[in-house]
Amino acid sequence: MKSQTSNSRFLESSSSAYLDTLRICAALSVLIYHVYFHWLPADKITVAFDRISHTAVVVFFVLSGYVIAYTTSNKNNSANDYFIARFSKLYSIVLPAIILTGIAQYLIKLFSPELIxxxxxxxxxxxxxxxxxxCNEIWFYSAAPQLNMPLWSLSFEFWYYVIFGLFYYRKFQRSSLLLAIGACLIAGPKILLMMPIWLFGYFAYKIPQKFVLNKFMTWCAVSISILATFILVYFVKPLSDLGTYPLVYASQFLTDWMIGAAIAIGLYFLPTTDARAKMNNTALSIRKIADLTFPLYVLHLPLIILWDTFLKLDKNISQNIWKPIIGVLILSGLMGVFLERYKYLYVSFFTRLLKTLKMNQRKN
Known part of the structure; x- marks a missing residue:
């Protein structure tokens, strides 16, 4: 074993493939759960995927923190670059998803009022x-449209981006620190209670690997973290039911912390290198699929309900439930590819917005 203390590390192809596979599995588990819950709420598969679907959000939070640590360490982005990238990524998918959800609500009222x-x-x-x-999850508020409840987690993630960015890129002035504190006060206790999970992912990358294990031992450590995650999910009972007021989606924060820590430990041991290297073809293929998980996560629920509105599964539901799963996968994938083509519009908008804000700040 050799010492490795550099804060700038690059992921090997196998590590990138692992991260992307985690994203894919997490997004698919949420899709499967919502499809089964919509048509077969008491089915064994629905029960099995109930807590897994919430664990998937914990996975997303940990991965988000890890990716932010990686990009801010290796790309040396300015504060402007950071906020433009984050806001463009979120709004390029979330804004169309909100519009789709509103259209879905109108169509369901019109053609299938019993579903509403x-x-x-x-x-x-x-x-x-x-x-x-x-702002749908700030403080003790919980107000995402029920036709697209997965939007709750995007409110959490948005504030993690803002709080981290304001702190990470702060100037050594009292006013800069006050902005970060102000963002924490706006976000409120629910969002802050889940932020350690995001930070677990961040520090899984930022904490230097004191010793580099050989490949076999590295992947053994990763495998143990996966096993520990499953044990925590299935054998450690949360102190509160998910959705319990006032914490709502943060009501299981204690067990979520433990699960997030287990996942992050696995990420800490992922193989890294000192120099950037090209991903192999397998890792590149997995990355292309994984890039569609964000639109899948944000678009799938209104698409499921629209599917039920216009393409009923009245007979042999359990045998035909694969149809909406595959259908929604294809639809969200096509929409994701389409929306990605116009992401530059959001980049342009936020670039101009930040420039305008800076100019106004200088005038004042």
């Missing part, structure tokens, strides 16, 4: 506006 009884809570226009501003 199940998804009618938080359906007012104010909830769409609040969700577009990523």
């Amino acid at each position: 009884l199940n998804y009618g809570r938080n359906a007012g226009i104010s909830h769409y506006i609040i969700s577009a501003l990523f």
Whole structure:
């Protein structure tokens, strides 16, 4: 074993493939859970995927923190580059998803009004506006449109980006630190309670690897972290049910911390190198699929409900449930590819916005 203390490390192809595979598995578990919950709420598969789907969000938080640590360490982005990249990524998918959700609500009311009884809570226009501003989960508020409840986690992630960015790129002035503290006060206790999970991912990359294990031992450590995660999910009972007020989606934060720590430990041991290297073809193929998991996560629930509105599964539901799973995968994938082509519009918008804010700040 040799010492490795550099804070700038690059991922090997196998490590990149592992991270992307985690993203794919997490997104698919959420999709499968919501499809089964919609058509077969009491099915064994639905019960099995119930807690896994929430664990998938914990996975996303850990991965998000890890990726931010990687990009801020190796790309040396400025504060402007950081915020433009983060906001463009979120809004290029979330804004169309909110519009799709509103269209879905209108069509369901028109063609399948009985479904709106199940998804009618938080359906007012104010909830769409609040969700577009990523304020639907601040403090003890929980107001994502029920037709697209996965938007709750994007509110959490948005504030992690903001809080981290304001702190990481702060100037050594009291006013700069006050901005970061102000963002924490706006986000509120729910979001802050789950932030350690995001930070576990961040520090899994940032903490230097004191010793580099051989490949076999490295992947043994990663495998142990996966096993520990499954043990925690299935054998450690949360102190509170998910959705319990006032913490709502943060109500299981203690067990979520443990699960997040287990996942992060696995990421810490991922093989890295001192020099950037090209990913192999297998890793590149997995990356292309993984890049579609974000649109899948944000678009899948309204697509599921629209599928039920226009393509009923009245007979042999358990045998035909694969149809909406495959259908929604294809639809969200095509929409994701389409939306990615216009991401530059969001980059341009936020670039101009930040320039305008800076100019106004100089004038004042």
